[in-house]
């Protein structure tokens with residue numbers, strides 16, 4: 001199926017939809033495959049503001065079904081910070 005879109009890498013407008021839902025959340029989205037360079041991207045790229053809102057409000061719920069991190073992820077983030085400080 002041909003679609004209207006513009007590749008972020010090579011500006012080609014020749015692409016196909018390769019998936020119509022998010023593999024983890026099952027949310028309906030269109031993922032496009034550029035026929036010229038092979039880049040796979042969302043058909044409709046979110047704006048910086050949309051991404052900021054999504055990652056600060058909805059990401060954790062979509063992928064972990066909670067709005068607050070579990071203690072396991074708090075500890076993991078703490079360990080990663082310690083590793084980064086010592087490297």
Ligand SMILES: [Zn+2]
Pocket residue numbers: 007008009010011012034035036037038039
């Ligand atoms: Zn391309």
